[in-house]
Amino acid sequence: MKKHVLILEDNTMLSEALEKAIGEYDGGIAVHRAETYEEACAAALTYKIELFILDIILSTKHRSDTSGIQFADRIRKCEEYCFTPIIFTTVLSDPQMHAFKELHCYGYLEKPFSIETAMGLIKDALRYKAYRGYADKKTIYLRKDGILFPIQLSDIIFVQSHSHSLLFHLKDETIDIPYMTIKQFLKESADFGFMQCSKNTVVNKQYIRNVDIPNRYLQLGEIKKVDIGRTFCKKIRQELLHV
CATH class of the missing domain: 2.40.50.1020 (LytTr DNA-binding domain)
Structure with a gap:
């Protein structure tokens, strides 16, 4: 069964680079790229996402923008995505407290980051999801x-x-x-x-x-x-x- 990963990122070059790296790592993964909150919601409703990679700030024009966190908060309220791994990408200096405490975030990448660093965390998150999927219910x-x-x-x-x-x-x-x-x-x-x-x-x-x-x-x-x-x-x- 094909795995699905969602990237919510307004930087097209970055999201394309991540999509390419994930595809090279595992050709059985379908990567869905979204640039807006609405596009991300549509993808999450259409596919069973096994990993979310979310940019916290999608609009640099609005200093208070936290669209990525708002999207994460919404999916955490869906039973299907209560424990699905989330990786945040951010230029914020300290997103950990809210991300980890409130949204059960798997990890975060502080921009700028290398694709190699990102893939290390992405591979771990996908393995974590696999562990949960095949785990004994006890x-x-x-x-x-x-x-x-x-x-x-x-x-x-x-x-x-x-x-x-x-x-x-x-x-x-x-x-x-x-x-x-x-x-x-x-x-x-x-x-x-x-x-x-x-x-x-x-x-x-x-x-x-x-x-x-x-x-x-x-x-x-x-x-x-x-x-x-x-x-x-x-x-x-x-x-x-x-x-």
Whole structure:
């Protein structure tokens, strides 16, 4: 099946160079070039895009233009594209915080950049998409510092949000994954026995050994305790104690 990559870029020479390089890397990839927000939306609706390469600023005439981010924000609201890799190209000095925190961006290229540098990131992003496509449904792939961590959902005891990161508490270690949210993890792990017990914590129900509603905590395994948020007590009581 042919893969589809969308390039949203108003610099025709740059988008053509990227299209050529991607084609030379893999002739089975169809590259769709768009110069406007509207053209990009049309392509995303027509094809199943597996990688988005988006210029943050499409109109240099408007200093406040952030069309690329607006497009990314729109596709992230579509279930089909919730976790599709996005690479931003930009002349902005620090787009990372918004791009990574809010839009779950795979990476970014600061202009001017070489085609070789771009292709290194593009190849990684396409491999990341392939990993997700062929992954066992009981495995989650987490990315940190350019490294993919395949983790069995059954090995996750609980997850906590902390300072723009998620802490994954496993049987033998804790992994800190930046710019991922509780909401995103719950979507990734749907139907595999996870439940939220507070604003900042999700637990794997298979590790729950005791439920203490009066003192508002769950005991996980032999010693670990996590708090139950006040607004979650009713849900915990109904789902775990069936009362």
